[in-house]
Amino acid sequence: MNTDIKKLPEQANNRDNNEIDLSALFWLLLRGWKVIIIFALLGLALGLLYSRYVNPTFKADGLVQIDEKSKGIEALGENISDLIGSEVSKAQTETELIKSRMVLEPVVNLLHLGIRISDPTVGYVDRLSSSRIHTQVNTPEGVILETEEGQVRVSQFNVSQEYSNTPFTLVRSNTGFVLSNDFDDFKGQLNQPHQFRGVDGIIQITVEDLPNREHPISITKQSLQTTTDDINAALTVIEKGQKTGIIELSLIGHNQQQVTLVLNQIIQSYVDQNKSRGSEETTKTLEFMETQIPLLRGKLEDSEAIFNKFREENGTIDVGQEAELLLKENSQLDVQLNELKLKKADLTTYYTEEHPLVIQINDQLQVLNNRKQEIDNTITGLPKIQREFLKLSEDTGINREVYLTMLKNYEQLKIVKAGQIGFARIIDLPISTYRTIAPKKMLITLLALLVGTMLGTMLVLLRSLLRNTVKDPERLESKTGIPVIATIPRSPSLSRLSKSKSSNRLLAYIDHNSLSYEAIKSLRTNLMFSMPKQASADKRAQVILISGESPGVGKSFISGNLAEIFSQLNKKVLIIDADMRLGEMHKLFNTSPDNGLGDYLSREDSDLSNTVHPTSMDYIDFIPRGKQPHNPTSLLASEKFSSLMTELKAHYDYIIMDSPPVLAASDAIILSAYADKVLMVTRYNRSIEGQLAYAIKQLNKANVQVDGIILNDVQQGIMDKYSYHYSYAYGNNQQVSPK
Structure with a gap:
């Protein structure tokens, strides 16, 4: 065995470990093009199916302006204007009020939004085969749903709290309808109100129409909290710009007519609540005046009766110039005191005694009372009959002035209340555009294609990472x-024979002109020249x-x-x-x-x-x-x-x-x-x-x-980076493409 094999340089190993071969990564992705294409097409198919499966979504918009509170009394004098304070509503606060149950509950009750009906027979295949699935429509008259077997109309469905959010099933019968859940079955007539007593409470329902052929319908009475949460999930309330005072309301849903109707009612409910809040202050003031006017009128009548009786008994008294001036001044002081007391009574309905305005009025009252005391001391020096005359005359004048002032203000406030419109003004009411905002089929298709391509790429990289093939x-x-x-390149001829399970795999018989055969010849040459030389005598x-x-x-x-x-x-x-x-x-x-x-x-x-x-x-x-x-x-x-x-x-x-x-x-x-x-x-x-x-x-x-x-x-192929190892053949071999 020959052991004289040179190792590759260690620097090459270090470089391979420390560098990322971007070209190898590129060719790796190209070699996995089939997987990437399959996942891209799969993502595209899923995107198209999703676009068809999802119902179209529509949108309705409206604009409301939050302005200063309209007084409507500028031409009636400043005195009455001072009785009613002004307040500016912030748009940010109003956006939260619009989404409150105070505004949404009247809409829920008017349009029966708590009633949810659906067709349980509509399956996934039906949603894919049809471009749009019917959804319920809520009107003040009731809830309507179109089905393949007919129309569903329910004008009333109220349940006790225990039955809230509990699904029921409605089925048409020969005599009317059957309402059932897991425990009870209730039978009733169409177009007639019914009240049933179940295990968990009372059920009130009025069914006007149902599909034929015992087609089941699912019906649920949602709780107020669940219904308002659903509305708020589809409702968007924002202020356009910064500190513009203009609020934009947007509502989305699967039925354009329904969305427009619901948003319109939300705006109307908010404006009504706003107007009610705006006139609340005036209403309280009028109620206070209505209690005071009879008392002041009785007090005036009593003072006039006493004064007239005194004059009858003592005759007319010629009061001197000084007495007249004191009387006039004293009368003016009493008028001012009564006005301040009236204003103070109005303020104390909203503020405490420590409020700066109340303290200011108390200071003014103190000054006027001191001056009145000085005048009273001066008048004390007048003759007794004159003093009595002045007192009775003063009481009568004061009572008359207070009564007339109160009556005047009362009539003015009635005019103010009739003209108050609140500080929320509708700019644009919602209209039906019938333009779908979702699903955005083109965007979904492109995103699905992109996601599929990314998943395919990740799978190719992950497979290469987990199974780093040679x-x-x-x-x-x-x-x-x-x-x-x-x-050794793959032999196309041998690959075809392998499919037929042929046992003969010698290239000399089946593919002697192939690149594979030439590569094995090159291997033989390499081995011949690398074999150790041996002496002819030591033949082995x-x-x-x-x-x-x-x-x-x-x-x-x-x-x-x-x-x-x-x-x-x-x-x-x-x-x-x-x-x-x-x-x-x-x-x-x-x-x-x-x-x-x-x-x-x-x-x-x-x-x-x-x-x-x-x-x-x-x-x-x-x-x-x-x-x-x-x-x-x-x-x-x-x-x-x-x-x-x-x-x-x-x-x-x-x-x-x-x-x-x-x-x-x-x-x-x-x-x-x-x-x-x-x-x-x-x-x-x-x-x-x-x-x-x-x-x-x-x-x-x-x-x-x-x-x-x-x-x-x-x-070998254009996507194989190292195809240059066998790109050319020798002799009469024709270059063949790999299987």
Whole structure:
């Protein structure tokens, strides 16, 4: 065995480990083009099916402006305007209010959105065969669903809390309908309201129409929370721009008419709630005034009666100029005090005594009361009758002024309430455009195609990562340190015969003009010049051991065709099928496996002449595997096998031994002791690089030097990076494309 094989430079190994070969990655993806195309087409098909399976989605839009609260009383004077404060609503706050149950609940009740009906007979095939599946339509009159067997119309369906979100089944009967669940069956008449008492509570239902032929319909009464959650999932409320005060509302669904109707009702419900909130302050003020006006009128009447009685008893009193001024000033102070008290009473309905406005009014009241006290002290000095006259006159004037002021403000506030419109203004109501926004078939198709292509690419890369097959001779040399001395292309003719299970696989008979045959000739030339020179007196056979890392790599194919090539030199060649377990070289020569190596080594009286069999080809003899022994490895390590090899070497020029795979048995290690050349056969795009490297490592551990690697069954094509190894043929060979 020749062990003078130069190792590849260590720098090449380091470079291979540290660099990413982008070109190899590119060619790897090209070699996996079939997988990528299949996954791309699969993704495309799934995308098209999904686009057809999903119901079209429609959209409705509306715009609402949030503005300052409209007072509507600027022309009525500033006094009443001061009684009603102004407030600016922020759009961000209003967006949350729109999605609240306060706004959505009236819409749910009006359109019966809590009632969900569906056709359970519609399956996946129906959804694919039809471009659109009917969905329910909610109206103020009830819920409608079109089916293949007829129309469903339900105008009322209310259940107790225990039955909420519980599915029922509606079926038309001869006399009306049957409503059932897992426990109860309720029978009723069409177009008549019914109330049933079930195990878990009360059920109220009015069914107007059902499909024929006992077509089942699924019906469910959703809870308010579930229904509003479903609406909010399809509802989008955002402010357009920043601080514009314009809110855009969008609702999506599978029925354009339904979506437009629901969104329109949501906007109307919000505007109604907004208007109600805007007039709440005015309403409370009017209610307060309605309670005060009768009291003030009674107080005025009492003061006038007392004053008139005093005048009748004492006559008219001429009050001096000073008294008149004091009276006038005192009267004005009382008017101001009453106005401040009225304003304070209004403010204290919303604020506490610690509010700055209330404190300010209290300070003003204190100043006016102090001045009034000074005037009262001055008037005290007047004559008693005059003082009484002034007091009664003052009380009457004050009561009259307060009553008239209250009455005036009351009438003005009634006008204000009639003109209040809230601070939300509808700009655009939703309209039906009947333009689908989903599914975007073109986008889905492109994305599905892209995802399929990516999955196919990932599968190719993952398969290459998990099963790094043998493809690159240079990579093999770099990974193992063993030269690739031959690359044997795939023979198209042999591939066709393999499909017909033909046993003859010798290229000399079936494809002698092929690239494969020329490659084996090149292998013969390489071996001839690398064999150790021997003296003519020491004539003995050159022994070549051919093995592989695993079964199915083509050891027997290489061994048989290499022997035929050597026989063309008029050299005596012996082929030994040393795989006594599963050897199949006898099929290559159309002979029997009997009376072979196993029989010779296991029998005491065996005869070599009965073990060596001639073949149909000149100069080639063959030793089959024989009957499988129970200890083939021990037989190869015996003295009898050593004597056999010594005897055979004296009669042949070349001995080719086909051994079992290295990873399957240790026979190759024993046989290598008799070999001048140890060759490893590996198969293109099938053998695993790691297994080949491990097999060579196992041989090296046993001090067996592998002299070369034969890369078998290489396929040529424009997507194979290393096709230049056999791109040209010699002689009259025509270049053929791989299978």
